[in-house]
Amino acid sequence: xxxxxxxxxxxxxxxxxxxxxxxxxxxxxxxxxxxxxxxxxxxxxxxxxxxxxxxxxxxxxxxxxxxxxxxxxxxxxxxxxxxxxxxxxxxxxxxxxxxxxxxxxxxxxxxxxxxxxxxxxxxxxxxxxxxxxxxxxxxxxxxxxxxxxxxxxxxxxxxxxxxxxxxxxxxxxxxxxxxxxxxxxxxxxxxxxxxxxxxxxxxxxxxxxxxxxxxxxxxxxxxxxxxxxxxxxxxxxxxxxxxxxxxxxxxxxxxxxxxxxxxxxxxxxxxxxxxxxxxxxxxxxxxxxxxxxxxxxxxxxxxxxxxxxxxxxxxxxxxxxxxxxxxxxx
Numbered sequence: 529x530x531x532x533x534x535x536x537x538x539x540x541x542x543x544x545x546x547x548x549x550x551x552x553x554x555x556x557x558x559x560x561x562x563x564x565x566x567x568x569x570x571x572x573x574x575x576x577x578x579x580x581x582x583x584x585x586x587x588x589x590x591x592x593x594x595x596x597x598x599x600x601x602x603x604x605x606x607x608x609x610x611x612x613x614x615x616x617x618x619x620x621x622x623x624x625x626x627x628x629x630x631x632x633x634x635x636x637x638x639x640x641x642x643x644x645x646x647x648x649x650x651x652x653x654x655x656x657x658x659x660x661x662x663x664x665x666x667x668x669x670x671x672x673x674x675x676x677x678x679x680x681x682x683x684x685x686x687x688x689x690x691x692x693x694x695x696x697x698x699x700x701x702x703x704x705x706x707x708x709x710x711x712x713x714x715x716x717x718x719x720x721x722x723x724x725x726x727x728x729x730x731x732x733x734x735x736x737x738x739x740x741x742x743x744x745x746x747x748x749x750x751x752x753x754x755x756x757x758x759x760x761x762x763x764x765x766x767x768x769x770x771x772x773x774x775x776x777x778x779x780x781x782x783x784x785x786x787x788x789x790x791x792x793x794x795x796x797x798x799x800x801x802x803x804x805x806x807x808x809x810x811x812x813x814x815x816x817x818x819x820x821x822x823x824x825x826x827x828x829x830x831x832x833x834x835x836x837x838x839x840x841x842x843x844x845x846x847x848x849x850x851x852x853x854x855x856x857x858x
Contacts, residue, residue: 534603534661534662534664534667534669535603535604535661535669536669536670537593537594537596537597537604537657537669537670538594538596538670539593539594539596539670540592540594540673540781540782540784540788541591541592541593541594541655541657541670541671541672541673542591542592542655542672542673542674542782542784542788542789542792543570543589543590543591543611543653543654543655543672543674543675543676544567544570544589544590544591544676544789544792544793545565545572545587545588545589545653545676546588546589546590546637547559547560547587547588548560548564548565548572548574548585548586548587548588549585549586550574550577550579550582550584550585550586551579551582551583551584551585551586552579552580552581552582552583553583555579557586558577558578558579558582560574560576560577562834562835562837563576563685563837564576564577564685565685566685566686567786567789567790567792567793568691568721568722568760568764568786568789568790569677569685569686569687569786570674570675570676570677570687570786570789571676571677571678571679571685571686571687572587572676572677572678572679572685573679573682573683573684573685573686574678574679574680575679575680575681575682575683576683576684576685582644583643583644583645584641584642584643584644585641585642585644585678585680586639586640586641587639587640587641587642587653587678588637588638588639589611589624589626589637589638589639589640589653589655590626590629590635590636590637590638591609591611591626591635591636591637591655591672592634592635592636592782592792592804593609593634593636593657593670594634594670595633595634597634597657597659597669597670598628598633603661603662604659604660604661604667604669605659605660606659606660606665607657607658607659607669608625608657608658608659609625609626609628609636609655609656609657609658610623610624610625610626610655610656610657610658611623611624611625611626611638611640611653611654611655612653612654612655612656613640613642613651613652613653613678614651614652614653614654615646615647615648615650615651615652617648617649618646618647618648620646620647620651622640622641622642622646624638624639624640624641625638626638626655629803630803634805635803635804635805640653642678644680647678647680648680649679649680649681650677650678650679650680650681651677651678651680652675652676652677652678653675653676653677653678654671654672654675654676655671655672656668656670656671656672657669657670657671673784674786691721691722691723691724691756691757691760692721692722692723692724693723693724693726694723694724694725694726695726695728695734695737696725696726696727696728697727697728697729698711698714698725698727698729698730699729701725705725705727708727709727709729711727711730712726712727712730712733713725713726713727713756713759714727715756715759715760715762715763716763717760717763717764717766717767718767721786722760722763722764724756724759724760736748736749736752737749742848742852743852744849744852747844747845747848747849748845750841750844750845751838751841751842751845754836754837754838754841754842755836755838757835757836757837757838758829758832758833758835758836758838759832760836761790761794761831761832761835761836762828762829762832764786764787764790765790765791765794765798765828765831765832766828767787768783768787768788768790768791769791769811769812769815770815771783771787772808772812774812779809780808780809780812782804782808791808792804793835794828794831794832794835795807795808795811795831797827797830797831797834798811798824798827798828798831799811799824799827811824
């Protein structure tokens with residue numbers, strides 16, 4: 529454990545990438561869609577960009593810091609939130625200061641611009657809270673626990689996998705899965721990463737999982753994986769909301785790690801036109817209150833389907849099947 533000779537800010541500091549875009553000379557900026565970001569694994573994959581030979585990337589980032597950072601009477605002043613991107617392979621270090629979204633607020637937001645030539649493969653992005661303490665400026669009073677990875681080569685935003693997948697026959701598998709023998713898959717959001725348990729006893733499941741290409745089996749595989757991802761988003765959302773830490777005044781706190789990031793990603797669609805903190809309070813009050821929780825379920829499902837790209841995959845699958853039908857009739 530590190531020991532600092534000055535007061536430090538207690539509480540969780542989190543970082544997230546809200547958007548990414550790239551720019552090539554004499555070409556319009558390309559805004560990358562949500563497939564380029566994984567809030568579970570905290571990775572943004574710039575290799576998904578369609579723009580060839582892009583030279584600069586701009587990341588829109590936000591950070592959440594404890595409210596005590598800007599309270600009056602704190603042992604520090606001149607508080608600033610700084611995002612730092614570092615690539616050890618090229619010895620590159622890029623920083624950007626974020627701005628508070630409201631007076632004395634916990635949410636800070638800004639942009640970080642990087643040059644493609646400065647990054648070799650993967651760079652690490654972190655957030656720091658700095659302030660003047662005991663008359664000394666620039667002291668780090670808090671840091672984000674979980675960093676992000678900026679990958680300039682990969683076309684998949686993963687450290688390893690966005691969620692864990694385990695193939696098992698439910699009939700003879702773990703006892704808790706044996707009660708779900710007629711289900712094709714079950715999501716467990718209680719572990720370090722959400723896990724999809726795939727029932728290999730389910731007829732046709734193994735063939736579909738191994739299918740690739742644009743044939744019927746490959747198209748079904750894509751839509752099945754998208755639906756699995758939507759189920760993961762829903763399971764993680766409910767798991768996180770059901771296990772919130774509550775302050776003495778009844779205010780819910782965002783969970784640490786990927787559970788908190790999933791909530792931050794989904795809440796704008798679940799409770800629109802609210803700040804993240806207000807949206808979390810609204811969801812918590814409905815869940816523990818007498819009414820209102822049931823009415824939120826369609827919006828939770830909608831938010832999960834959007835993040836899992838279900839509408840896009842479904843449309844592409846429908847078009848692919850129609851194309852195959854027309855080819856067969858020709």
